Amino acid sequence: MAETWPGGPAPREQHNNWTIIAALFRDMAHRQPQLGRLGQHIFSAERMPLLDAVACSDETVANVLMGLCFTRQGEPIDYADLGIEQLGALYEQLMAYRLKRDAGRITMASNRLSRKAASCYYTPGVLVDLILQETIAPLMQGRSARQLLNLKICDPAMGTGNFLLGLLDYLSDAVLAASASNRSSFVDTDQTVRNLVLQHCIYGVDKDPMAVDLARMALMLHGNSPDAGHLDHHLHCGNSLFGCWIGDAVETIGDADGFTTLQTLLQSRRRAAAAIATMDATTLPGPAGTQHWRALGKANGPLEAVLSAIHAEHWLGPAPAGDRDIVHDLWRGRWGNPVHVLTGVVPVTEQRLVRILNRMNAVIAEERFFHWQLACPGVWLEGDGEHHGGGFDAVIGNPPWDRVKLQQVEWFAQNCPDVAWAPHGAARRRRIAQLQRLQAPQAVAYARAAAQATATARVAKSCGDYPLLSGGDLNLYALFVERAMALVKPHGLVGMLTPSGLASGKTGARFFRRVAQEGRLKVLYDFENRKTFFPDVHGSLRFCVFVARKSPQESPQNGDRRRLCRDALSASSSPVAGAARCAFRLGSIAELKDPERRFLLHAEDFARVNPNTGTAPLFRSRRDAWITTGIYQRLPVLVNRSGGTVRRPWPVTYRRMFDMSSDSHLFRSAPEGDGWLPLYEGKMMQAFDHRAADIVVNKSNMFRPAQQRLLQSSEKASPERRPRWRHYVKVDAKHWSWPDSWVIAFKDVTSTTNMRTMIAAILPRAAVSHKLPLLLLNSNISRRASWACLILANLNSVVFDFVVRQKLYGTSLTLHVLEQLPVVPPGRFNIRIGSTSAATIVRAAVLELTYTAWDLRAFARDLGHRGSPFVWNPQRRLHLRARLDALFFLLYGITDEEEIRYIYSTFPIMQRQELALYGHHRSVKVCLKALGTLQRLGHGPLSQASALGA
Secondary structure (H helix, E strand, O other), X not given: OOOOOOOOOOOOOOOHHHHHHHHHHHHHHHHOHHHHHHHHHHOOHHHOHHHHOOOOOHHHHHHHHHHHHEOOOOOEOOHHHOXXXXXXHHHHHHOOEEEEEEOOEEEEEEOHHHHHHOOOOOOOHHHHHHHHHHHHHHHHOOOOHHHHOOOOEEEOOOOOOHHHHHHHHHHHHHHHHHHHHHOOOOOOOHHHHHHHHHHHOEEEEEOOHHHHHHHHHHHHHHOOOOOOHHHHHOEEEOEOOOXXXXXXXXXXXXXXXXXXXXXXXXXXXXXXXHHXXXXXXXXXXXHHHHHHHHHHHHXXXXXXHHHHHHHHHHHHOOOOHHHHHHHHHHHOOOOOXXXXXXXXXXXXOOHHHHHHHHHHHHHHHHHOEOOHHHHOEOOEOOOOOOOOOEOEEEEEEOOOOOEOOOOHHHHHHHHOHHHHOOOOXXXXXXXXXXXXXXXXXXXXXXXXXXXXXXXXXXXXXXXXXXXXXXXXXXXXXXHHHHHHHHHEEEEEEEEEEEEOHHHHOOOOHHHHHHHHHOOOEEEEXXXXXXXXXXXXXXXXOEEEEEEEEOOOOOOXXXXXXXXXXXXXXXXXXXXXXXXXXXXXXXXXXXXXXXXXXXEEEEHHHHHHHOOOOOOOOOOOOHHHHHHHHHHHHHOOXXXXXXXXXXXXXXXXXXXXXXXXXXXXXXXXXXXXXXXEEEEEOHHHOEOOEOOOEEEEEOOOOOOOOEEEEEOOHHHHOOOOOOOOOOOEEEOOOOOOOOOOOEEEEEOOEOOOOOOOOOOEEEEEOOEEEOOOOEEEEOOOOOOHHHHHHHHHHHHHOHHHHHHHHOOOOOOEOOHHHHHOOEOOOHHHHHEEEOOEEHHHHHHHHHHHHHOOOHHHHHHHHHOOOOOOOOOOOHHHHHHHHHHHHHHHHXXXXXXXXXXXXXXXXXXXXXXXXXXHHHOOOHHHHHHHHHHHHXXXXXXXXXXXXOHHHO
């Protein structure tokens, strides 16, 4: 090439370089055995037939070669020095682009959805090492070198294989160490050990063929294996979430001839699998092993066709009665031996069956169903199809973190931006309908993607493989975790990197509760991304290292259980039966070395702080855990569903009014007559403040067009000033069904890193966004405004907010989180403080904090106040809130000054703002002074009736 292009510009129309490269690749694929099977496979034209039909110009080839051989700074690239990190980064970047036809040219366009769909976010090595340490190290304890080589460990979503590469190093080092201590004769070199580990221990699956090729290449190079052909038997391209077991074929085929054929294939398979399973783990593969694998492949081919057809039938979903009858007849042998029909031995003439088989084959090719029992001989016991015996010793990995449901805005942002830029959901649906009427390619592609997502969700929910984690809004990582639990041996371990929602979310509650309460949870380390671990993923994302056993351990005896409950918050990091090593809100791996950050939690600790769901809390430190669990011992939760009856200390119910997406067709920019009310959105409200901000529309912001403009104190000084809304909605009795002209609302969208997390206020009669959930007082109780004051003060107290921060993983304060928060029961407000009651103090403060504008006149009247709104005074409001905080510290049983200061310190933004304004943390000072006053006045039960009526 250098001779044909001696430094000058490459010819535009000649194809000499392309011809030379094509010939070189053909030579590598067919006449270079030293490359091994993997090398020949990579250069085979069969994998990319399009390349035989095109020819690139010399100019294009020259530019490509320059880009491959030199950095942007002109330095040559030495591919011999590239490691798996560079290969993984390369794959990740490739997935960030898609081919695009533009004015007759094929170009590369940025496509973050392609990368997201392929889940191509390379796992940092420190996280891989941590999972290996917590999952694989316990399995290796006390094993000889030979026993270590009998371990079988799988990554079902391996990507480019970085977990498997770490595993290769980890196991190889352990085998070398064990052999050195036992002076094993079969281990002679590091290369031998690595090849033995590759041959016997490591398994991986991925749906993306490119990822599988890169993983195979990386393992071959890292293992220094001259011919890694045996990796073809351990690294597979397929959908590891969906497939069948041999027993499914045994149950489905009703034809006698077909059943006989099936049994013959199973016998052949059993013989081959048994021979493979008994291969010496201390020897490298030889000709005999090749023969066994060939025999297995011959038996597996027809079995795979049958199992894939069975799963494809399920995937295609409910069919017309006629089609169901045809498929039923297929399995019963109407058109001949069903095994032979599916493998093409018997030709099919029935056109309806041809049509059904074509649909099945299309689904099989698209979804790549993976049948674990066929692909991994020796891992499960070979019988008549049962798969309950056996399994992997461990399943590890970082599975995709993607919702199964197609995300409409994101999809159209990449494929048809005009649709994504629609101002609201209703307009977007109209634009999609227009594309469908025009039969536009985008509409066809969207329909296909939506159908695939729908089928995935339907099969996951109905196939029976995911009974605990297929509810609600499906996410792939949850399915992978439940699949992993099914794939390991009874005493095997699962070590996964997943979003922290696995341990905290309502969807995963049944799964996590069972794992935690049965003592199967071994490790739960929660991390904040902060763009440190995954720079291209949002910094607020939380993820966790989750390690658990498949089967329960023996429960500790009563004495041991009491000891564990007492010592659960100790700093010990040693394994304890029935307890899990936990750490939360970590920003780095190094923080695990801090004994205050890592501690043991027992199943009873999870149940105490989340009695309804049994999910994990979010204790940043042992001190947080100690304070929070103490509160839960003293106070009830808002709604306790853990027993046979539901217990509610407060007479409130949860309600959402208008959904900002599905109800957007009801919205107008101005009222259109009687009954039309402004729509409150979360951005407009702050604690005790229903007019914190105006809504300003920024049409250039596709995803968040509505922005807030905070009202200044000078504006709030006018009691006539109301916030400016962007929508109006017609509200009737079905929307506003309670008797009051006001309502309690709180912000759903929030964060533990905001100035405050729980934000609640009284709103006047209006339409309300679903992101401002409502707490409705039962209509049959009297003095509802007095009850509202107590509830609102409780929600906005700093001690309540402190507990909220121990429970909130994401950015949504959902109902299941709210219900499990500890509240002051109504009777406790009846305590006497000096000559008054706690209820009276709360009511007076909340009235002054809330009634600052005329639009809440009805609320003030219901409290017996007939005067004008109170003047907006920020300093006065700070004092009122700090005094309320003091009262609630007393009611929550926290009176130690050091603990109060510590709780306030967990709200750093509030602290910084007050330091800037006053030179000290004024809220703490006022609160402690008020608490001292309350304690001097004394407190005890009232001798009169309930203070709510005072």
